[in-house]
Amino acid sequence: MANTPYPESYYAASANPVPARPALQDDVETDVCVIGAGYTGLSSALFLLEHGFKVTVLEAAKVGFGASGRNGGQIVNSYSRDIDVIERSVGPQQAQLLGNMAFEGGRIIRERVAKYQIQCDLKDGGVFAALTAKQMGHLESQKRLWERFGHTQLELLDQRRIREVVACEEYVGGMLDMSGGHIHPLNLALGEAAAVESLGGVIYEQSPAVRIERGANPVVHTPQGKVRAKFIIVAGNAYLGNLVPELAAKSMPCGTQVIATEPLGEELARSLLPQDYCVEDCNYLLDYYRLTGDKRLIFGGGVVYGARDPANIEAIIRPKMLKAFPQLKDVKIDYAWTGNFLLTLSRLPQVGRLGDNIYYSQGCSGHGVTYTHLAGKVLAEALRGQAERFDAFADLPHYPFPGGQLLRTPFAAMGAWYYGLRDKLGF
Incomplete structure (x- = not known):
């Protein structure tokens, strides 16, 4: 079976020591199966474990392999589109809810670092x-x-x-x-993973989700095992591939x-x-x-x-x-x-539910370190039946890229060229 290592980066070279985590090779049952051991998945898992859920995390490579372990390491508040833009799009009531959450992610990071004594150069x-x-x-x-x-x-x-x-x-x-x-972003992710395991959560590395069997008791299949769960949280973001086609079309x-x-x-x-x-x-x-x-x-x-x-x-x-x-x-x-x-086309995160039991958050649009920690809390609240904050995100309008997946790259690059020119000219 393929073993995907971390990319060669400063973060991987200076990462804190971690235990070996096996690949899934059995059939297991759990309350919640989280797909992806980046910030969104780890934050969701931690909040759920703290409220008594049994949680299994599947990671295609290693904890923090994607954006969570490679980013600039900056704690930046709000969203990639700020609250005034949201307000013009959805009105004052929904914008008020989202605005009240815009500065929560950074507080969650600091609480996690303090509570679980995470060494990440904060x-x-x-x-x-x-x-x-x-x-x-x-x-x-x-x-x-x-x-x-x-x-x-x-x-x-x-x-x-x-x-x-x-x-x-x-x-x-x-x-x-x-x-x-x-922060040192990879060490933050590794510390959160250790916190997940300290609460009884299980993380399988080198265990990509290759298929989701939807239904009343959904099943996530990996190359050598499967996880049967009451709920699934899809937290693969840019590394999800085409596992969930409905999500790939809009990002x-x-x-x-x-x-x-x-x-x-x-x-x-x-x-x-x-x-x-x-x-x-x-x-x-x-x-x-x-x-x-x-x-x-x-x-x-x-x-x-x-x-x-x-x-x-x-x-x-x-x-x-x-x-x-x-x-x-x-x-x-x-x-x-x-x-x-x-x-995403709107540059706002996409949050929602597929059927009754598959939840997702994705599309931080370059503003993810704080948002993903908030997203984990909001997803965990929804699974516990407290959906007001989840719904505030889920009701944001989202659109597929013009021309579908074939033309989304040239259209986006054209837009970036335009805005880059504006930057250079001082507009």
């Missing part, structure tokens, strides 16, 4: 950096919007103030969110690229980011970066539609890093990797 503070006066105006509006929903840990940064938190000459200002922050895997430098040393690292905050800019095709626990700079950006792996990731990302920090021109890149996230 740091507080995230900066949104404006490259133009128009972007700064958007941040001013965003601050007012978020404060409407009770989120008050925000500070606008003028040009002088942003120079105090990031040594980049490009920015005209920004906004600091002290409830944002950053598209996209790749993002990340590099990690050699260790910079305390003095150089502190000169770049004196308070050790993470940063993302306000462009549509944004760049993001932060320091690691051992003082490397992780820098990411770029989108490859259709999730192809570029031939030379460093050639794509290093120029972006040097534009922000030309002082790093002689610094070596130790790691370069790519990972897929799942894009």
Whole structure:
């Protein structure tokens, strides 16, 4: 049987030790079968276990193999489309519910880290950096919007103030969110998996779900076993493939690229980011970066539609890093990797139920670290019969990509080209 290892990344190279987890080779019964051991699946499993459910998790590769173990590691609040956009689409009542949840994911992460003593280099503070006066105006509006929903840990940064938190000459200002922050994303996933197992949950690695037998007692089939459950949670996101065709039609895997430098040393690292905050800019095709626990700079950006792996990731990302920090021109890149996230046409997550007992959440659209932790709680609530918050997400409108799966990549790439041009021209 194929054994899929982690991709070569800084995160895999610096991961905490973990136990060997076997592949499923039997027929088992459980209350809930979770497909996918990323943040959505692990968060769902933890909340369900804490409320007395018997939970089995199936992972096609290894815990955190997908986006959960490869992302930029930034705790960023709200959704990929903000609450004002949601409000215009669905009205004030539903938007109020979603707005009240927009800052919950970060709190859940911190609660998990504290409760289960997860070692993942958690740091507080995230900066949104404006490259133009128009972007700064958007941040001013965003601050007012978020404060409407009770989120008050925000500070606008003028040009002088942003120079105090990031040594980049490009920015005209920004906004600091002290409830944002950053983590070692794979170690967070591994710690959550250990927490699942500490509560009696079972995780099978190298056990891809190849077929779901729907019905009153659904069955998930793997190459060498099967799981009979009362409920199924589908949490495969960009790595789900065509297991559930209804979900594949309304989403598209996209790749993002990340590099990690050699260790910079305390003095150089502190000169770049004196308070050790993470940063993302306000462009549509944004760049993001932060320091690691051992003082490397992780820098990411770029989108490859259709999730192809570029031939030379460093050639794509290093120029972006040097534009922000030309002082790093002689610094070596130790790691370069790519990972897929799942894009929806609305750029809002897709949450719902198939039949009476198959639940899903997918399509974080590049904004998943906090949302996935919230999604796990919302899915667990729904299985316990508390569906108000689940329904607020499930009622969001979603549409298939124009032209179906054949044309979704060129259409999305065309849209990204347009917005990328707007970024360059300062619109």
